[in-house]
Amino acid sequence: MIRFNNVSFSYDNCEELAVSNIHAHIDRGEFVGIIGPSGAGKSTLVNLINGVIPHHLKGDFYGEVLVCGKDTVESSCGEISHHVGSVFQDPESQMVSTVVEDEIAFGLENFNLPADEIENRMTDALKMAGIEHLRHESTAALSGGQKQRVTIAAAIALRPKILVLDEPTSELDPQGSRQVFKTLKRLNQEYGMTILIVEQKVMLLSEFCSRLMVMERGRIIMDGPVRQVLEHHDKLLELGINCPRVVTLTKLLKNASLYFGEFPVDVNEAESVIRRIMEGAYDQYSESDLSLQ
Amino acid sequence: MKQMLEYVHGNSIFHRLNPLIKLIWAFVTCVACFISSSHLFLLGVLLMTIVIAGISGVLGRAMGVFKALLVLGLFLMLFQLLFTPHGRVYFYILPGVPVTDLGLSFSLLLMLKMMAALSPLSLMLMLTPMNELLTAMTHNLRVPYRYAFVVVTALRFIPTFSQEMDQIMQAQRSRGHETDTRNPFKKVRVILPMCIPLLISSVRRVETMAISLETRGFCTGPRSCRKKLGFTLFDLLAIIIVVAVLLLSIAIG
Amino acid sequence: MISIRNLTYRYNKKAPLILDHINLEIGHGEFVALIGQNGAGKTTLLKQLNGLLRPSSGSVTINGLDTATTRTSELARHIGYLFQNPDHQIFCNTVYDEIRFGLVNIKCQPELIDERIRKISGLLGLDHILARNPFTLSRGERQRVALASVLALETDILVLDEPTTGQDYKECMEIMEIVKSLNEQGKTIIMVSHDMEVVGDYCKRTIILNNGRVLEDDETSIVLRKSQSLGMSGLEPPQIIQLALRLGSSFHKVNSPEEMAKTIISCTVSGGVRV
Structure with a gap:
């Protein structure tokens, strides 16, 4: 589903490589957690999958990233968004509308879908994210956890097979964070969606994910089933990663x-x-x- | 500021009015008020705005707006009063600075003009969801989507930024910075540097937003619209009233 | 030291109560955690402490000063307040100026300013970046700069609003170790946190705020065992305490993995504790 072939990337105006020599393969239906100290290249990895790199953030790109068999360099960000939904850290900055419904319709309208198709997909997305009851709410009245679930619904309305999330719970309280993870688990188990999440809360990652990637200084230094990675408990603490x-x-x-x-x-x-x-x-x-x- | 521009959820007859009509109403009234030099007409417009606000259930919020405009208006009035020496002199505020009948009437007119012209714009924003405004601008007025989006998003972020500015000011006050000075010149000097964190955090926000838009197919091609905004009989009635108001303003002069 | 009596607060007369009859006494040198859901009133309560918000009724007294009548700039000499987002606090061109800003505000003697800045930047490991522009630093470093600028005021009370959010584990531990050492030097610490493990490891006393009311207020190891109160506030005990609660009375004093392992080992060696 996602394949990294010897990928390295450095941002413009920055000599250091943000990620270097990444080799990885992610299969359909996996729930992958990515953890590592700040500046380890986690966000870069996510942005390589959703096409933000190289289409929006520029720099030197080596190797290739294949998403659903297609090279991300050759498809546009818009095309990739049909395969990959993205959710970012701060829900407030991702929302364009003042009403939940409009927020979810936004992406669908951008792709010029007919009104009845938008209606169907919107209903599905709300149901998948478990927020049907919020449909007509004003976004300002929502809690952080609810807001983030709206941004998830907005991303999955485009019916992507993959969902990538970059620290979606860092601004949320424990309850909100758990709500987000439960939603992701549903999407993964009931709808077979492939999920990649960057997260600092190791407790939630080990509870919900099936696979854990540990990054440090631009490299994936550990990658495997959660339990296997957690066996290297001492190594993780040494890297400054909580267990x-x-x-x-x-x-x-x-x-x-x-x-x-x-x-x-x-x-x-x-x-x-x-x-x-x-x-x-x-x-x-x-x-x-x-x-x- | 935040209260003047934010949409208030509701289902009144004015909430349901076609956004295009509301947009036209606000602008036509605004223009009409600037053209008109009749105290009576301006008062009428103000009254109409209050009635509409009342029916739509946003009277409390609208009163806040009126209050703010009134303060601004009184300032304007005072300035105008001081700089209109023509006409019959009632009394002198300061030696050589008379208050005249013409001055009084003209400054009152100015104040009313400002209040009557601006309050419908603010009311329109309170009664129209951003999304409908966007649709009216792009589909009916043929404003390119990209530009319409910028305008609407700017409005959408005003409350966020105003909250952020509050936080920044409080953070500086916690470090012993005195921002609560009465002197307006001092105040500007004190507040100006605080725009730097606001600027930087808004640049960060815009960056996130840009990426988020990019991953949701923003401006990739032609765009569809979920809601068709139909015209009802009431919309027709409203547009007739609007035109009538405009004609009236011209007639009264 | 800090005395809160019958404090209520609402934004205006018609608005609902955000703080509802709060009574608290916090003594010299305490290390207090304030926990609860977003919207429970935690930040509002913190802002009452240095007069950013003032009581609608009741009173807040800090070192004998009534916050209702004392200016925030005066209270700033008694209470240091670290905001959740360092970017709201930082606005100077260099780290040095940023730390200096507060000192000038409280009219610290000019000849002492440089010395204080050197001292505080040494403590927080900022010496090598004093000339840098804060906005070019990493989030963790910016948080330390913000903390330094607050610590420079040498107040005896320190209020921290989620000081570890948005940081990785290592940065989080660095900040908490500094805060811990400050507490050991006698500073009173009041901290809002969502991380029950940080609370359990560092704070001595914990207050749960729920819907503007004090739901629990006791020693941390006791409060973190109140699953029901925590649950009401959308929180749960840290993993080890959850385990201890499920495993029964032999674990009622266990708070850390080490203590738990020791208890299990002693049970298996002596061999007869049915759980």
Whole structure:
């Protein structure tokens, strides 16, 4: 679905490479989290997929990016938007309208779709994002989480197969952030949408994503299923990347030779890990207890 | 400022009026008020604006606008009063600065003109969603979409920027900067540097917006429109009234 | 030190209450977290502290000064306020001037200004960029510049509105370590945060604000165990506390992964704690 072939890019007026020698392949239906310190090239990676680079932000571009089999250099930003929907950090700066409905219709009207088609797609997009009830609201009255879900709906109204998001929850409170991630999970599981999200909240990433990419200084230095990446817990902390606390805990239990299995990614999994450890110990104890009798 | 230009959600008869009519109404009234030199006509227009605001349920907001315009108007009036020495002298404010009947009448006219001309524009913005305004401008008035979009987006961002300016001023006050001086010249000197953070953050915003537009096919080709804005009988009636007002203003002189 | 009595606030007479009968006493040297949903009134409450907003009724007293009658510029000598977005605060051409700005405002003696700037920039690791234009710096650096310009005023109370938003983990830790050391030097810290782990790791006392009212106010480790109050405010306890709550009474004092691992190990070694 997305393929990076040895991609390097440096912005105009900047000698350093923003990303260098990126090789990556993302399949249909994946839910990929991208994490890394600021300035690691995460946003650049996103902008390479949605065509903002090289069509809007200029610079030196090496290698090729293929989205749905097409080279992003050869298709325009508008064409790419049929394949890739984009959501950015600040919902306020992305909104062009004062009413939710109009915001979602904006992109559809830009592509000169007939009114009934717009109506259909708008209804679908609102439903997919789970915000049908907000349809007629004024955008000024929405909470941050709601606003960001409106921008998601506006992006998916163009029926893209891929959705890329650049730190969409950084301005939101925990509840708003969770709402956004739940919406993304729905889009991924029920509608098979491929999702790429840049995010600092590692807890949400490990709970919701299937694959984690770690970037540092323009390179992808780790890439794999979430649990596999989290195993390199020490390395992540060294890079200045936070780890979910349940992972830190599991690491400690592994060091104490109490646990040897997979890393849990959320509280539920961690709970069952601990219960197994403690019940195991109890059973052992009661067995030995029995043998004593 | 923010309150004068922001759309107020509603479903009154004036909310539902074709935006083109509202646009024409606002501009025609504005022009008519500038042409007219009749106190009575201007008062009539003001009254009409108040009635419309009342029916549309935005009277409170409109009163705020009137108040702001009134303050501005009184300033104008005072200046005009001081610089019109012709006519019968009532009394002297300062030695050599008379208040005359002509001065009084003329300055009052000026104030009314400004209030009557500007309040319909503000009311129009309160009663018309941005999107409809955009449609009326591009489809009916044939303004190129790109330009119409710029105008409407500028209006849309005014509340955002005014909030941001508040934050910036508060941030500086927290660092002991005194912005609450009464002296207007001092105030300008104090506030001017604060436009720098506003400018920089708006440049950042515009950049995000540009990218967001780019990824949603902005200006890639011909553009369709979701809502067809039809004309109703009431629209017809409204346009007749507007034309009548214009003729009346010319007739009264 | 900070005493808030029966504080209510609304934007105007017809507007709904944003702060609803708040009573708080915050003593010298405390490290307080203020948490709650967006729109719960956290920022409004912070702005009451240095007179950016004034009470509709009730009173706020800072070091004996009533905010209703004291100018913000006077309160600025007692309270340093770091805004959420550093870009709202920064407007000078160099980092040096930016830090100097507040000092000139509070009429700090000219011969002391340079010394204070050197001291504070050393503490925040800004020495090498004093001559740079703040707008060319990274977001993390800009946040530190904004913090430096507030710290330079050497106030004994420090108010921080989401100081770690928009930063990566490393930058976040850097800021929090500085704040922690300031608290250890005796400064009173009041901080709004959405990151329950930061709150749990650093703050000693936590206040939950909900719909303009104080919902909980206690030691952090106690407040972070009130799942229901947190839930009402759209928050949840940090992962380890969630686990501890589910695992039962042997974990009631556990707050960190280390403590939890230790407890589990001790349970398995002594072997008989059914959970």
